[in-house]
Amino acid sequence: MKKLFVLLMLGLLLFVAACSSEGAASEGETDDSESNGTTANTDTAEESSEPQEKQVVTFWHSMGGAGQEALNAIVESYNNSQDKVQVNAEYQGSYDEALTKFNAVAGTDSAPTMIQTFEIGTMSMINSGNIVPIQEFVDADGYDMSGLEENIVNYYSLDGEFYSMPFNSSTPVMYYNKDAFEAAGLDPEAPPETFEEVEAAGRAIAEANPDMKGFALQAYGWLWEQLLANQGALLLNNDNGRTNTPTEIGWTEEEGKSIFQWVENMVNDETFANYGTNGDNMVAGFLAGDVAMFLQSSASSRDVIDNAPFEVGIAFLPHPEDKERSGVVIGGASLWMIDGKPEAEHEAAWDFMKYLQTPEIQGQWHVGTGYFAINPSAYDEQVVIDAYEEMPQLQVTVDQLQETQSSYATQGGLMDMIPQGRKIMETALETVYNGGEIDEAYDAAVEQFNAAIEQANAARGE
């Protein structure tokens, strides 16, 4: 038995050795080819006096569809605008998937130079210790971050320090079918603003056209967080985790249940369209005229406007009648600088990040996707002004953000368990969609949410 074990270990050792030597060999190869490249370059440099080989920056992102096209165009224009840096943008799947891949390669040579991570990944990125805070580059470069949109600065700066570079930001908005509003005798230019008005509009629409449902809410935890924030409610205690590590949920029973009640009213009225957790199906249903209103990120606005065979309206996120509208939390993602890379590579990536903040690029990005410009001076760009002429709806997303009151509620929750919390709320919402008891669904969700917070704190040894 002992011999067997020794043999096994020996075998393992051999295997590992073979692996590592192979790795070393292939590394050597790439080194060779690189140095070949350099010599080739210096050869040409001697002839045409061109500078050194370009510094390569690997950029992992999660932009699919229209976003990917717009992003690739920007990266290409950056690569063509100068000859020192070559940015390679690599699509790595959804934010979740990219983050999982990143955690697997963090600290190795395969890690990218910079990665785009969603807003709720902020805390786990900081906790991971694999990143360089952007503030270091801002200070070293004397770069002025005050030009950025105020609400974005609020979200991404912690104790006055930027850990990541804001990039693509969106907020949730309500899309509605203007033609259906007209057919139901509603004013298409005065979309419903409160939960109660949405219910009434839904009833009117369903009455005018029995084949069309009034309203759809994707079971998506992010929308739940936004509907809370719009009432001025916190997601987590300790000021949404901004003053201290959260220990339990931050909303009150009244605030939380108002959303459930709203949905249940519409389910009972049979004006609610249930698409479960699938956002694509919901958009497809809207475009096909199955449902007249739905909530979704403003990032889809360009897609929806372009593809709808009818006039699309975009409105602010609804809120309960007895509450004042408090505004929305920034959604979307930011760019992180990864630790353990040569300084030249960091500098190159920093240069690219600065390029992304320029008004021209932000204008192009805003118009091409529906994410808003994080640099407000982009709104003065000609390309934006032209687009607003054609699609005034795009402006609503910007207005909503600028009317948001700055508070802990609209700064958004900050904790590493938020992805888990979202799943919990999605399950609870689905229960209500399918006719489940509100009280039961709500209590179960709160209990699980608190347990998740406790577990996350315990895992950090707190």
Add this chain to the structure above:
Amino acid sequence: MSMNSVAIRSHESMELIFEQAKKRQRMKSWIKGMLFLLPSIVLFGVFLFYPLLRTIYLSFFLTDASGETTVFVGWQNYMNIFTSPIFLQSMKSTFLFVLYTVPITVFISLFLAIIANEKLKGTGFFRTIFSSSMGISVAAASVFWLYLFNPTMGVLNRILEFFGMDAIGWLTNPDWALLAVSVTTIWMNIGFTFLILLGGLQSIDSYLYESADIDGAGYFYKLRRITIPMLSPTLFFVVTVTIINAFQTFGQIDILTQGGPQNETNLIVYSIYREAFVNYQFGSASAQAVVLFILILLMTALQFKFGERKVHYQ
């Protein structure tokens, strides 16, 4: 006397040398055997045994987002999952899923294999068709079914509406979602099961049927008394493999429902994935994985104990 003792001694030493040579021989053949086994020992060690031990180890800890252990919690992870309504729900769903998929898959495949085994013109064509779903990847098949189930433009709802019935939220209604995923899985598994069963049918000696014919046995009598018993080893294999596959279902869940609605289709493997790579709780994910491992081990052992008795090996 002395001569005698010398002879005995030499005989003893001869025996000793012989013993040693035999030992060396045995050692040599053992090493040779091990060398032959080494590739698979190394591969299994690296890709199966090490991860298995590591999983068991992790299941006693809490971890950070990169999977490093932080706090030792003993059996706490196990206690948590067995009191968590989400995990209990996913256990229940998994058993229901196995119940929905395994018998139907095997029954349909058996039926198709028997009719495709008839020596008729054009059977080759049908054999290809029946086994074709084997050539489709889980992802492609799931996307295909996703379109069939689509609430707005899905064919299934169109058909229902044509007959004047209400549209069904196939993947969003908790009463239907698990059934919808099961239908998809059955469709996907039929190809493989069909092919194995057809192979089993074709390896049955034809003289058995010939003698039965001479005795004047009818079609169904032959099916019951010859085909099924002779096919039993293949059937046993197919049932075991389908059950294990059903317990490990992941791809179609990820694409069709993501475990929703209300965790109704959150099968164990998907729940493990979510726990580890969405919630970053590698500890409790590992505990779930260990539970799944024990479950499959038990199921397979039970099958060998009770199922194999009825199997007729030639």
